Amino acid sequence: MYSHLLVPVDGTALSTLNISQAVRLAQLLGARITFLHAEADYGGTGEGALLRELDPAWFAQEAQGDSAAVLGKAMAEAGALQVPCAGHAKVTDRPAQAILEAVEELGCDLVVMASHALHGPRTWVYGSQTEKVLRQSRVPVLVTRSERDEPLTAAERAITALVDEHRSMAVVVKSLQALANEARQGGRLDVATLRPMLQYLRDFPERLHHPKEERHLHVRLLQRHPAAQALLAELERQHQVEYETVRRLTRLADRCAAGAPEALTGLQDTVQTFAEAVWAHMKLEEGPLLTLAREHLLEEDWEEIAEAFKANDDPGLGRYEAEDLRKLFTRIARWVPH
Template identity: 40%
Template sequence: MYRHLLVALDDSPLGDATVTRSVEFARSAGARITFFHAAPDLAATGEGALLYTLDQEAFAQEAAGAASAVLVKAAAAAGAAGVSCGTESRTSDQPAQAIVEAAHRHGCDLVFVSAHGRVPGLRGWLRHSVTQHLLQLADLPVLVSAVESNDACAPAARALGIVAGEHRAIAAVLQGLQHLVRAARLPGQQLDVGLAAEMVRYLREFPGTQHHPKEETVLFRLLRQRTHELDHVLLELERQHGQEQRRVQALADALSRYDSSEAASLEAVGDAVQQLAGTVWEHMGMEEALVFPAARRYLSEGDWSEVAQAFTTHDDPLRELQPGLPLERLFRHVAAALLRKDMAGVAPAAASATHA
C-alpha cells in the first residue's frame, strides 16, 4: 500500500477537487501527502517582466501569492481530515519534470494528479499534455484520479470544488489565527497583531459580503426550488451565517483591546478565535455533509452552471480594502504570511512547508 503521496496541484477548480480526492485516498490508505505546486516563471511573461521592472517587491509577492494560496488551502483540508501533510512550491517551466523530481526529493511512492483533458478555457498549468508528459517521464506509479473532460459529473464537481475551495480558504485563515494565539503564549512571545488584523479583515469581508450571500441567493435558492427536503437545514445555515459575522466582530473587538503586557487580553482573543472557529467548523461540516450530497441529487446541469458562474464572477472583484490590496490578493498575502510562519515553526500540527 502506498505510504506517501506527491499531489500535484494548480489553482483551478479541478485543483480543489484533486485535494478532496487525494485527502480521501490518503486517509483510507493511512498515507501522508506532500502537496506540490509548480508555476511558470512569472518574469518570463510580458506582464511579469513589466511588473518586475516597475516594482520588484510586488513582483515577488505576486509570484509567491498564488502558490501560497493553493498550498495553504490544501493543508487546511488535510488537517481537517487528520491527514499528515507537507507542502512545496517551485518555479518551473517544465512542470512534469518538476513533479517527478519533487516526488523523489520527498521520498514519495505515488504521484497523484488529475487532468483537465480537452476542456477549453480553464486556467492552470496541469493540463492534459502535462499529465501525458508526466506519464512518459515518471519512474514511479502515477494515479490520474480523474480526467475532467471524461467526467459526466464535471459541472457539479467544478461548482462544488469552487465552494469547497472557498471553505478551505476560510478554514486556513482560522487555523492561522489559532496558531498565532498558540505562538503568543510561548515565553517571550507576543501576538502578531498586524497579521491577525489582516486575517480578521478577510473573514469579515470575504465570507460576509461574497461567499455567504452567493450561497444563499444561488445554491440555497436553487435547492429550495428543487426540493423541500432541506428547508430546515438551509434555515439553520442562514442563521449560522449571521452568527459567524457577529463572532468575527467580537474577535475584532478583542483584538483591538489586546495589550501584550496583560495575559488576560490574549486569552480574550484566544476565546474569541475558538468561538468563531467552532461556529465555522460546525457550519461547514453541516453544509458539506448535508447540502453538497443533496445538491448532487437534485440540481440540474443548468443549475450547476449557474452556481459555478456565481462563484467565479464577483460584482466588484477588485474592491479595495486598502490601497493595493483587493480581496483576492488579501488572501494570497495572508496565505504567504502563514507559510512563512509555518517555516518558522508556527505550523499546523499536521502540516509542514518547504519552499524554493
C-alpha cells in the same frame, strides 16, 4: 501498498476535485501526501525583470506567486480528514520534470494527477505535462480525470467552487489560530498581522460567500425539498453568529492595540470558539446540506449555482474589490506556517 502520494496542484476546479479524490485515497491507504505546486519564474519574465529594477520590495512579494495560497488550501483539505500532508513549491519552466524530480527527492511511490488536456497558461502542471509524466515516471501514475474526455458536470463545478472557498476560509482561520497561539506563548499580539485576517473573514464570507449560498443553493434546495427548511434556517443562523463573532474579534483587536491587558485573553478564547464553530459549520454544509442537494436539485439548479460561484454575484462587491480579496488571501496564506 502505497504510503506516500505526490499530488500536483494548480488551483483550477479540476485540480481541486483531484485533491479531494487523492485525499480520500490516502485516507483509505493510510498514506501521507505531498502537494506540489510548480510556479513559473516571475523574475525571468520581462514584467518581472522590470519590476525588480523599479520596486525590489514589491518584486519580492510578486515573485512568491500563488504557491502558498494553492498549497494552503490543498493542505486544509487533507487536514479536514486528518491525512498527514506537506506542501512543496518549485520554481521551474519544466513542470513535468519538477514532478519527476519531486518523486525522487521526496521518496513518493504514487503520483495522483488529473489532465486538463487543453492548451494555454492554465496547463502549467497538467495537459501535455500529464503525458510526459506518464512516459517518464519510475513510479505508478494514477490519472483521476481527463477534462477532455469527461468534463466537469454543473454539480461538480458548483460543489468544487463551494468547497474551494471553504478551504480558503480554513487557511485564514488556521492562520488566526496560529497568531493567537503565538501571542499566548509570547504575551504580545501581532495586531498588524491580525487585522488583514479579520478583514478577509469579515469581507469574504459576509459579502461574497454566504450570500451566494443563501440566494442560490439554499433557495433552490428549499424549492425542491421543503423538508430542508430547518437545516437551512440553522445554517443561516450560524452565518449571522459568525459575522458577530468576527466583529467581536475586531473590537478585541482594537483593545489589544490600545494596551488593554485583559483583551488578549478574551481574543484568544474567542478565536478558539470561532474556529470550532467554523469547522462544525463547514462539516454541516459539506455533509447533510450537500447530500440533500445532490439528491434533490436538478441540472438547471446546479447550472445557476455554478455560475453564481464562478462569477462575482454580489452587486455590493465589484470585480476590483474581489481581486483585492484574492490578493489579500494570497498575502495571508504566505504568513501561515505549513
